[in-house]
Amino acid sequence: MSKPKHEYTVAICPGSFDPVTFGHLDIISRAADIFDKVIVTVATNSSKQPLFTVDERKQLLADVTSRWPNVVIDSFSGLLINYAAARGANVIVKGLRAVSDFEYELQMASANHKLNEKIETFFMMTNPKFSYLSSSIVKEIARYNGPIADLVPDAVAEALLRKFSAPST
Numbered sequence: 001m002s003k004p005k006h007e008y009t010v011a012i013c014p015g016s017f018d019p020v021t022f023g024h025l026d027i028i029s030r031a032a033d034i035f036d037k038v039i040v041t042v043a044t045n046s047s048k049q050p051l052f053t054v055d056e057r058k059q060l061l062a063d064v065t066s067r068w069p070n071v072v073i074d075s076f077s078g079l080l081i082n083y084a085a086a087r088g089a090n091v092i093v094k095g096l097r098a099v100s101d102f103e104y105e106l107q108m109a110s111a112n113h114k115l116n117e118k119i120e121t122f123f124m125m126t127n128p129k130f131s132y133l134s135s136s137i138v139k140e141i142a143r144y145n146g147p148i149a150d151l152v153p154d155a156v157a158e159a160l161l162r163k164f165s166a167p168s169t
C-alpha cells in the first residue's frame, strides 16, 4: 500500500538574505504557489559578516513578501534540519542559479538527508534573468552608487542607500 501523502505542506526557504533580492523573491513566490505554508528563515549564525542585522533582514523580508498570505518570516540558529523538524516542515527549498551552486547545495542536501531523511530538499532553477544575481553583487553595486532598481525591491534599495550613505563610525 502506498504511503499517505502529506495533507498540509510546509516548506522552509533558508538563507542569509543580506539583503533579499528579486532572485530570492522569485524562489519564494514560486514556493508559495506550490506549498501550503512557506517559512522564510534568516540564518543568524552565518560565517559571513552581514551588512544588515537579523532584525533588519527580517523586516525587509516581511515588507517584500506581505502580498503572500502563506509566507511567514522567521530566523534560526544551529542546524537548519533541526529547525525545519521543529517547525514541522516537510521540505527545504533551495534556488539554483548555475551549475556552480549545485556542488555545494548537493553536499548540504546530502548532509541534511543523513541527519533527517524525512525532510526533503527541493531545488528550483532560478529564473534565468536572475542567474547572475546575489546579495553580494547587489551590495557591491550599491556601495559604489550603481543602479540596483532592477535587482531588489524599492524598500531594499532604500535600505541599502541608507546604509551606504550613513557616516561610518
Ligand code: PNS
Pocket (backbone or CB within 6 Å): 014, 015, 016, 017, 043, 046, 078, 079, 080, 081, 108, 111, 112
Ligand atoms: O543564503 P546563504 O548564505 O547561501 O544560506 C546558507 C544557509 C544559511 C542556508 C546554510 O549555510 C545553512 O543551512 N546553515 C545552517 C547550518 C546547517 O544546517 N548547515 C548544513 C548542514 S552541514
